Amino acid sequence: MVVVGYLLVGLSGTLVALTTAPASVLLVLRFAVAFVALAAVFGRRRRLAGLLAPDLRRRLLLMGAFDAATLLLFFIAVRETGVAVATFLYFIQPVWVALLAPRLLGSRTEPAVWAAIGTALAGLVLILVPTVSSASGASWWGLAAGLSCGILYAGFALIVKSLSGRVDSIALVLTESTLDGLFLLPLALWQIVGAGYALTRRDLLVAAILGLVCTAVAYTLWMEGTHRIRMQHSAVLGFLTPVAAPFFAFALAGQTVSVWTLAGGALILGSGILVALRGRVDIHEEVPL
Numbered sequence: 001m002v003v004v005g006y007l008l009v010g011l012s013g014t015l016v017a018l019t020t021a022p023a024s025v026l027l028v029l030r031f032a033v034a035f036v037a038l039a040a041v042f043g044r045r046r047r048l049a050g051l052l053a054p055d056l057r058r059r060l061l062l063m064g065a066f067d068a069a070t071l072l073l074f075f076i077a078v079r080e081t082g083v084a085v086a087t088f089l090y091f092i093q094p095v096w097v098a099l100l101a102p103r104l105l106g107s108r109t110e111p112a113v114w115a116a117i118g119t120a121l122a123g124l125v126l127i128l129v130p131t132v133s134s135a136s137g138a139s140w141w142g143l144a145a146g147l148s149c150g151i152l153y154a155g156f157a158l159i160v161k162s163l164s165g166r167v168d169s170i171a172l173v174l175t176e177s178t179l180d181g182l183f184l185l186p187l188a189l190w191q192i193v194g195a196g197y198a199l200t201r202r203d204l205l206v207a208a209i210l211g212l213v214c215t216a217v218a219y220t221l222w223m224e225g226t227h228r229i230r231m232q233h234s235a236v237l238g239f240l241t242p243v244a245a246p247f248f249a250f251a252l253a254g255q256t257v258s259v260w261t262l263a264g265g266a267l268i269l270g271s272g273i274l275v276a277l278r279g280r281v282d283i284h285e286e287v288p289l
Contacts, residue, residue, distance in 0.1 A: 033208055048168070
């Protein structure tokens, strides 16, 4: 579930590149589509019951705020530093998860996880070598945005893990879609009104695919899978997203896949195999504060 979820998320970048709509507008439409689809198919009272617990409200709000801020900061990092640097800073989030999980979930980070993180980071560097070598200087603001989005995403993932045992996965995705959309709506309205941008049919089609495939299906699979495996293992598998993205770009946009991408992808796949074969399967010691 986690692997498929991450692979589907890897489709997002290629789809966004096919449109000219402001990023915040696409994000709001994406979460609106995901909410409508999930609510229509799975919106049952028993699935939403866990959301009523008073002690979970703060964590649910933080989940939405962290995710919305992560997405916005990633777009800022892309514009200020370039795709390569922003992607590297974003996808080092397994390092932050490995550092924070022992304190927030009470679970020790295994040697196999550290080895997998090192292998995957080496693979990510290989994938990004061609772009980094030709990139221009990056702004400090962009670097700070990229670093922050990786840390916030790690926080988001840990919050989801702490909620997954008490709240249904569908309910979590519905809540996340609602909160993300509300947090981003003011910026989306300001951007689309200020720029006088008119949405095209392609924009709406991309938003629909993003909402159905890359959010409703991908996020539900990821949250359900994260509940069943250790958080550090889920984080390491997140390196699959930057591996999948170039192949989607090749299939949909005709972009070539370099030897660097193949070599880096092999290392990242190896890191996933490492945590699958050597990682501990016991998840009961993960008790959130």
